[in-house]
Structures are given as structure tokens and as C-alpha cells.
Amino acid sequence: MKNLAEKHQANGDNETIDLEKSLIPRKKVKFNYSTRSVIYGDIGTSPLYVFTAIFSTPPTDPRDTMGCLSLIIWSLTIVPLIKYVLIVIRADDHGEGGTFALYSLLARYSGLAIRGETRNDDLTIGNYDAVSIQSHKDTPNFIYRNKKIQGVLLAFVILGASLILGDGLLTPAISVISAVEGMEVQVPSLASGVVPLSCAIIFFLFIGQQYGTDKVSKCFAPIVSLWLFSLAAIGIWNISGDPSVLKAYNPYYAFNYFIRNGSDGFNVLGGVLLCITGVEALYADLGHFNRHAVQISFSFMVYPPLVLAYMGQAARIIEDPTVVSNTFWITLPQTGFIYWFTFILAILATIIASQAMISATYTLIHQAMRLDCFPRVKIIHTSHHHQGQIYIAEINWILMALVLVVIIAFQHSANLTNAYGVAVASVMLITTFLLTTAIQVVWKFHAVVAIAFFLTFGLIDGAFLVSTLQKVPDGGWFTLSFGALLATIMGIWKWGTTLRVEYELKNKTRLDNLFEDHSGTASSENSNVLAENSTANGNETITSATTTSAAITSTTITIRQSQKNQLRLLGSGLKVHRLPGIGMFYQDASLGVPLSFSHFIQHLPAAPETLVFISIRPVAVPYVGEEDRLVVRKVGLYEGIYKVIARYGYMEPISQSRDFIQKLIEAIRAIDPEQTSLKPEAHPEEQVVTYVVSRQQVRPNSGSWFKKTLLKCYVFLSNNSRETHGNWHIPHEDIIDVGMTIPL
Numbered sequence: 001m002k003n004l005a006e007k008h009q010a011n012g013d014n015e016t017i018d019l020e021k022s023l024i025p026r027k028k029v030k031f032n033y034s035t036r037s038v039i040y041g042d043i044g045t046s047p048l049y050v051f052t053a054i055f056s057t058p059p060t061d062p063r064d065t066m067g068c069l070s071l072i073i074w075s076l077t078i079v080p081l082i083k084y085v086l087i088v089i090r091a092d093d094h095g096e097g098g099t100f101a102l103y104s105l106l107a108r109y110s111g112l113a114i115r116g117e118t119r120n121d122d123l124t125i126g127n128y129d130a131v132s133i134q135s136h137k138d139t140p141n142f143i144y145r146n147k148k149i150q151g152v153l154l155a156f157v158i159l160g161a162s163l164i165l166g167d168g169l170l171t172p173a174i175s176v177i178s179a180v181e182g183m184e185v186q187v188p189s190l191a192s193g194v195v196p197l198s199c200a201i202i203f204f205l206f207i208g209q210q211y212g213t214d215k216v217s218k219c220f221a222p223i224v225s226l227w228l229f230s231l232a233a234i235g236i237w238n239i240s241g242d243p244s245v246l247k248a249y250n251p252y253y254a255f256n257y258f259i260r261n262g263s264d265g266f267n268v269l270g271g272v273l274l275c276i277t278g279v280e281a282l283y284a285d286l287g288h289f290n291r292h293a294v295q296i297s298f299s300f301m302v303y304p305p306l307v308l309a310y311m312g313q314a315a316r317i318i319e320d321p322t323v324v325s326n327t328f329w330i331t332l333p334q335t336g337f338i339y340w341f342t343f344i345l346a347i348l349a350t351i352i353a354s355q356a357m358i359s360a361t362y363t364l365i366h367q368a369m370r371l372d373c374f375p376r377v378k379i380i381h382t383s384h385h386h387q388g389q390i391y392i393a394e395i396n397w398i399l400m401a402l403v404l405v406v407i408i409a410f411q412h413s414a415n416l417t418n419a420y421g422v423a424v425a426s427v428m429l430i431t432t433f434l435l436t437t438a439i440q441v442v443w444k445f446h447a448v449v450a451i452a453f454f455l456t457f458g459l460i461d462g463a464f465l466v467s468t469l470q471k472v473p474d475g476g477w478f479t480l481s482f483g484a485l486l487a488t489i490m491g492i493w494k495w496g497t498t499l500r501v502e503y504e505l506k507n508k509t510r511l512d513n514l515f516e517d518h519s520g521t522a523s524s525e526n527s528n529v530l531a532e533n534s535t536a537n538g539n540e541t542i543t544s545a546t547t548t549s550a551a552i553t554s555t556t557i558t559i560r561q562s563q564k565n566q567l568r569l570l571g572s573g574l575k576v577h578r579l580p581g582i583g584m585f586y587q588d589a590s591l592g593v594p595l596s597f598s599h600f601i602q603h604l605p606a607a608p609e610t611l612v613f614i615s616i617r618p619v620a621v622p623y624v625g626e627e628d629r630l631v632v633r634k635v636g637l638y639e640g641i642y643k644v645i646a647r648y649g650y651m652e653p654i655s656q657s658r659d660f661i662q663k664l665i666e667a668i669r670a671i672d673p674e675q676t677s678l679k680p681e682a683h684p685e686e687q688v689v690t691y692v693v694s695r696q697q698v699r700p701n702s703g704s705w706f707k708k709t710l711l712k713c714y715v716f717l718s719n720n721s722r723e724t725h726g727n728w729h730i731p732h733e734d735i736i737d738v739g740m741t742i743p744l
Contacts, residue, residue: 039285039294040224040302041353042171042278043080047231047309048178048346051317051327053417054271058321065321067257067265069248069314071272073307079276079428083457085298088283088431089291091438096622096651097286099164099427100367102434103157104650108620109442110143112150114650115372115501115588115618141441153437154494158373160430161364162486163423164280166479168361169399170420171277172354173406176201178328178413179346185329186339198407201347205354206400209391210380225301227349230342232305238312238331245315269467273421275310278353280427284360361399362390370618370650372497373490375721379653402482410475419475423483425465432457489717496714499744500698501588508592511638514601515576516568567638569605576605578640580677581688582661583608586725590615590645596694596738608690609677612664614644622651632667640677642668657729661689692736693725701743711744 050072059065093101107114143149177198184191239245247253258265286294316323316331323330332339368374380391410416436454439445468476567576587594594613601607613635624647631645644664648654665678665687678687698718700711725735 039282039356040228040278040298041349041356042175042281043276044224044228044231044278044302044306045175045179045346045350045353046275046277047306047313048328048350049174049413049417050271050275050310051313051324052414053274054268055317055321055324058324059317060321062318063253063260064257065314065317066245066248066253067260068268068272069245069310070251070253071257071268072275072310073248074251074254075272075276076303076306078460079457080279080282081299081303083432084279084283085295087453088435089286089294091435091442092286092291094622095286095290098280098284098364098367099157099160099431099434100364100371100650101286101622102431102438103153103371104620104622105438105442106143106153106434110141112144112620114620115497143437143441153434155491156430156433158490158494159483159487160427160434161368161373162490163427163430163479163483164284164364165361165486166423166483167277167280167427168357168364169402169482170406170416170423170479171357172202172205172403173198173410174413174416174420175350175353176347177407177410177416179343179350181326181413182329182343182346185326186334186343195407195411199404201351202354202400202403202407205351206358206396206403209358209396210393223345223348224352227345228302228305230345231309234332234342235305235308235310235312237333238315239308242315242318245311245318248311248314266463266467267470269464270421270471271417273425273464273468274417275306277420277424280424280431281356281360283431284364285356358396358399359389361395362392365392365395366390367650368490370648370652372618373494375489375493375717376724376726378722379727381653406478415475418471419478421468422465422471422476423479425461425468426483429458429461429465432461492710492713493717496698496711496718496744500696500742503742503744504587504589504595505591507595508589509598511593511635511641514570514593514598515638516570516573567607569601574605576601576607578609579606581608581690582610582612582665582678583690583692584612584614584656585692586694587613587615590617590643594694595740596692599694599738599740600692600736608688609640610668610675611641612644612668613642614646616654617645617647618650619647621649623649624652626663630664630667632664632671634672640675642672654727655729656691656725661687689734690736691725691730691734692738693723695737695739697739697741699741699743 051068054068089097091097091102091105093104096104106112143153177194180194180198180201183197184194257268261268282294282298313323313327313331317327332342365374365377366379369376369379377392377394380393381389406416406419410419432454436450436458439450439453440447472480567578568574569576585594585597585600587596597611597613629647631647633643635641635643644667646654646656646660668675669678698711698715700708700715703711
């Protein structure tokens, strides 16, 4: 520990960092759904359409059916069970899974900042792992050293997230319509009602999102469990007619299928892939549960029923190949009660699968926003008890409209299977690539292990992807187009936001460039005495006037004690009036004086007695505990002026409410007990707080026509997105907008 502390000090890291405390694991802040089985809704409803998607015409050779069954069994075994349940979900970011969790891990272990500059005081966050505390300056990995690799990594993450969102568009459509089609098997005259009923279910499902899923979620686990039990029972009933299908566990039948059918046999992988859709949702929803619960429940409660269901369907196809026209419903016992009970259960199960993807879409959008990868939208928390239950109105209505268009356009589940699968295969390959990198960067295994993992699972994922790409002309283009559009939007937003933050960093100023030196003399000795560091409450507040004054104010300025509250503008000598209250000036970069303050003070020479230059800093962890939330420093010798960094994880909502202000006041008092404007006896509601935010107008200023076009797209997205502070719980009457133009 001592060596690490000395290493940081040798590198010029003057911040006081309690490494002993930073290595103590802190109790993770988690939200907990009662929807214990909701993550299996997608993969659990796949038996509704897999065999129908594989066989466009009835198979004439029973060996083809056995071969496809063997492919399904081994796909379920290798991809969901071995790859995801046993390996991938181990790459969790403090319990969180998914594409952005992997990106967070790689960014943190490579020393990359989510926004702006890298800060060593982030190492004091309890969620930062011990290994990641090792200085990336001394031992930089290949990601930190190469900007191009960083760009490729971010591009893969954005593309993967976009394709998952595309999967979220098709899952409700194909799940619901494949379940509703069951009624036309028993009552053919109802065939014309499949699409209207499917649209009605989707409509009411999305309408109900605004009320939250807290109450409905209590029914999810029993329904999915009952559905899986029904799949197992129906599968055993069908297997009893032809137990020979049990031999499909022998991979010989899969290899024999490829040998006999050649390239035509390769095409069937696009249909086989549908049996493992939902594996990415399983990984992305990891934060709702824990790894061991997922491993046990999938291995013993999900995997066996699915295998039995597919075996039973294969047994019936061997007996009567014509059942492939609607395999699941025709292979059901046609007894009235059993059939219609299963029909209702299937409808409920597909609603759950749809709900899982809708909720995952909201979560993914929220994560992307927190990592500066998506335009700002309004986040509504629908539960007082579960932090993860959110609702995004704009996304909800857009998603509903698109799902309804998909149902009306494709009409039948068989048509939808052509569009389904391309996104799944692409995301699987992207996850393999990211995890291959994490094996070496995060887990510190030898490169040979990472290469072996990529060659093994990358070959399987690549085979699925190549097979599904053949579906592009028949509907796969829709998924790819939607994913490409989302990836373009996310990429432009990330690029434009990065340029805007870099502009603020390049044009940062110091208080010395705004205000006069009252004494007219300089004394570095006195300055250094007055700029001593102070540390309070462990990790809660970290003070370093020396470091801050290097970026904000000169260390060679002397202000008399009696005059240090007096400010005069540099050049004009105009006196700046100090008014009662707290002024919160926000900035994207955590260095220098906010541009909003420079514009404000030049147009209106008045400032609150307590000036807070605050930066909302996203960090590469899911959650930041309240003890790690604030980094507070006093700015040089100026009385009542403070630099604050508020750190938030990518799974957390940002809050600047009265509770936050009270904690901020307590932190300021801890490092500056002589502060007279913040009375200890004053109630937080009595404090006058003004929130000053910049309303920035980006103006394309230079560069090629291509860059100017991209900047115009960014400006369009910015003008049509929510305000930066829209989700921060700030009273609207206390906000002041400072307009400024940023030429890029």
C-alpha cells in the first residue's frame, strides 16, 4: 500500500488518497426485482417458432430432423450454458452485466476517463478494484497506449448496444404474434384476427409502461416457471411417441447433417440461432439478480425444459413432417382445456418476454446517456423502492409505433424470423470480442487464453452471423438498418460531446484572469502557507488547494485577510457585489473556471457569497456510494469559492435536490470551518440556492464539409434533446441559463 501511495506522489498526484480505505469492499447498492425469471422470457418462448423457422418445407428425411435437433441441443449447451452462464457473466461490473458494463470494466482497468480528463482521485471510490488502482501511467496496456484501439473499442460497444436495441424492437413483435397464431390452429376462421389481437396486446402493454412494472412483476416469476414446466411436460408427452430422439445428444447427427447437405446445411444455422435468442438479455439483466442464482436457475430450471420441448417437437416432426407449418401448436395435446390453457399461458409468457426487452431498452438508453453515448431524454422513476424501474416516454412511444409497424408489415411469425437473428448473432460476436479483451486486460490471463477463447466461440458466433446474413434481403435488412441508424446517432452524439468538452478544457480560465489582485504584490511563501491541504472524513471530501490553484488560480497571489471577500473585475476595476446565498455554476470539465461563470460575471458583476464550481462527473463504475460522492476543494485564497466534483455511476440517476445541497454544505463546512456565509444553525430550506447552467449553441466553424455535416447533425440532436439538467431534480424557478456560442 505504501509503495502505491509513493508511486502516485512521485507521479505528481498531490491529492490525498486513502488507499487502505479504497481497497475495502463497500456494500454494493443494488436494486432488486421480484421478477426472478423475467430474464428467461425471451429464450423460454423460442420453442414457439424455432422449428417452423428452420424448415420452410416439410423434411423428407428423418436424419435431417435429427441433425437439426442435435444442432439445437448443442447450440443451447455451448452458447447459453457454457459461454454465457459459466464464462461471460463472470465479467460483471460489480454485479452489472451487458455491453456497457464490459466497456466500463475495460475503461477502468485501462485508465480511460468517461469524459474529459483522467483524475487520480477517482481511485478513492470504494467500487474501484484493487488491480485497477495500479498506475496506468507506469504500466499502460495496449488500450491506453493506442487511440485507434480506444476508438475501435467504443465503436464496438456502440454498435453492440444499437443491435440489442434492434433486438428489443423485434422481440415483442415475434413473441406476441407467434403466441396469438395458436388460436388459428384450433379455430381457422380466427386467422384474420391474429394481427389485430397482436397489435391490441402490444398497444396495452406499452400504455401500461408509464405506471411501472412493480405490481405486475410479482406475477412474472410464477408465470414463467409454470410456462417452463408446461414445456417440459409437453416435451415428455411427445417424446414418449419416439424415444429415439434422445440420441440427438450425440453430436454425430449434427456433423452428419452438414456432411450430407453441404452448403445447404449451413443455411439452417440461421433458424437454429433462434433457439438461443435472449442470451444477451440474460447477461444484460444480471444486475437484477446475482451470478450464482442465474447459473443455478438456468442449469436446472431452464435448460432441461427447453431441451425436452425441442426433442418432443422433433419426435412429432419425424412422425408427421407436415407439422412444421406451425410446430408448437400442432404438437400440443388438442384437448380443449389443455390447449387453451397453454394458449393463455403462452400469451402471458410472450408479454413477459416483451416486458423484459422493453425494460432492458430503457435501462440501456439510461446507461448510454450516463456514458455520453445518447442524446438526453427524460427519465421517470416509476418505483420508490426499486431504483432500476424507469420509464422513458419518448422511447416508449417510438418503440410502440415501430413494433406495431413491424407486426402489420410482416403479418406472420414465419416472415419475422427472416428479420430476427441478424442482430442477435452480431451482438454475440461483439460480446466475444469484448470479453476476449477483458480476459487479458481485466482478468490478467495470458494472451494465449484470450486467443483460444476467441477462436473457439468466435468461430461459432461467426458461423451463426454468416448464416443469418443470408436473410438480409428477406427482412434482415430491417434490423441492420435500425441498428445502423441508432449507432450513427450514438456515435455522432459521443463525438460531438467529446469535442464540446475538449473546447471547454482548451478555453478554461483562472480566477486570476477575471479578478484583480488586491495587494498588488506577490508572495509565494505566504500563498503556500495558506494553501495547505486538509483532508476530512476519509474519502468523503478530498481537499487539495495546491493542485486546484495550479488549474484555477495562481499560487503566487496574496490577498489580505480583511479583503479576501472583496472582488474586482480585472481591467475595469468594477466591484463585484457578493449576495447572500449559494451559486452553483455547472461545467462539463472539472478543470478551470466554468465558461458560464466567465460570461455571467462579465455581464452582471454580482456573485453569491458562496460560489460553487461544480462538475457532474460520470465514472466507470455502476454505483458511487454517498461516502464517495463529493470531492470538495477550496479555490486558492478566495473566500467562499469552492471546486466540487459530484461523481455518479452509469447506473445511477443524477440528483441535485435539497438533500444533495445539504450534503454539499456539510462537506464545505468540514474543509472550511471559518466559512461565515453558511451558518451551522441555518436550515437547508432557508439557503437561497441559484443553479447556473450554460445553454450552449454549437456552431460549425471549420473543417471539411463532412465534419460540418456531422456537426449540424449534432446540433440538431442537441436542439431536440432534453436540457442537461432536466433529470436532476432542480426547481425550475431556481435555474439561470447563460447563453454562449461554441465554435467547433
